[in-house]
Amino acid sequence: MRAIKKYGWLVYRKEDINRNQRFIKLLLHAAEKREIKLSLVHLEELTWKISGNESPFTRGGEQSPDFLINRSVSPWLNELAEFSGIRSFNTSFAARLANDKRLTHAFLQKKGIRMADTAAVSPEALSPDNHPDFPFVIKDPYGRGGAGVYFIHNECDLLHCLSQINYSELLVQPLSGNPGKDLRVYIVGNEIQGAVLRETTSSSELRANLSTGGTSRSYVLNEAEKKQIHAIASSIKLDFAGIDFLFDKDGTLLFNEMEDAVGCRSLYMNSSVDIADVFLEYVQKVVS
Template sequence: MHRRTRGRHYDQAYDQRRRQGMKGWLIYKEEDRKRNKTFISWLQEAGFRRGMQLDVVTYETLAVNLSGDGPMFTGRTKPDFLIVRSSTPWLNEAAEMHGLRVFNPSCVSRTANDKRLSHALMSSIGVPMLTSTAVHRNNLQDIVPVYPFILKDPRGRGGTGVEWISRPQQIGPALKEELLMQPVGGQRGKDLRVYIVGGRIVGSVLRESETNFKANISIGGTASLYDLTDTERDVVEKITSSLSLDFAGIDFLIHEDGTLLFNEIEDAVGCRSLYMNSSIDIADVFIGYVAEQMA
């Protein structure tokens, strides 16, 4: 799959030429919708080519009827499916209760959007990771951690809510109440993201930073396309066989010996580094998968 040049008048053409067929919603929070306009247009174009209408609906504008009387979405006609990119697991699950196909399913969204659950799952299936402890901020001093260590917001994403703690003075009310605590580990400023569509590996990128212990592209890291070894593929496939990933990213730290350590699952995964470093059009790959699922 190759990237294609999108014309600047595409949105107008889409509105004029959209086909009457299956309809889905792309659910984004408003701030994420603004940041992802280009990727959204690629998803819509891929849907258009397959006779599917994909409308952007912002999470903040949804009124969801939970009482059981009347339509699920107040003032709106229910679509055929949802692509939820808002990291709101309750919405995925509520939609499934109303018979909607949701990408990703609620079990994935719930697990991916809470690092405590994802690490518990990885431990249960034997995927290597750093020692991980769910803690409350008020209990940190009693645990007497070895400095330095890492604290993470269990619901943070994109590198947000990750703190390097090197002294007791950093433990205070500015931290989230509920936290995931881990020792410092892995090769500093380096991680691996593996892109999954329909449970299959689509591509991988190695992300690196020379100035930060976090390697996210959004905070200045660099990326390059990466070929997984057979052993690394086995680790990834152990995860995909335990969790039905429609479209997600699995992030790994790199151990000092070069092996993979599970870090997190990105439910609403960002794809900029894959587009920057390959000809893979993952928006088209994903919508192709959606079309097959909805056929």
């Protein structure tokens, strides 16, 4: 007897679809190859009926999905899916941690993971008379893709930053020992799939993201680095995510952040790994 085809939703915000078209096509193709019905769903077009007895996960009379791939950076949606008995990728626990840098650092610090000294503060807690030693970094705890990162070298930078930011919660950290360079490690099903070293090409830009003009190349992890990465992944149980590291002065890794809806352009540029195909193979095993 032929197995029943599984049905899933691939959820994106409208504003993110155009710049992710190539990866969306790769995910849809990988699903089709495995006879998984995967529908691209715009987050903003949905109404979630969360009262009553019917499932909130319906669209135009369609059946509820068997699973949800949430790339919309909205962890509450992962939680709502799990309340309804629907498997979400990532799990709600992983999505909630990954999308709030404060929670990620607090959780992994208790697991003994090395990281820069990190504090969560409000903008009102920072002033010319009250701040960490220069230089330091201010981050939006919900920022992604290098957005919401400010490098504070002096009092003038601090005052300018505080006058520009429009959010009420901040993360502050010292500069790493090797600013302008970071490492992204791609995880599927708790297993390392590849690693990319990213470096800035500008003396005035310390973010190494491709979107800010950085370069990237493949990186071979040593055994100590693999052990550190596995400790992070296994403590959270990651379906599909990117883990970003900074480098300390001695070249060892310092945890920086996680991305739940991780961008994969640099991995495709620097390796033969088809991460979309690897991920859908993992999804198929989980939902079968």
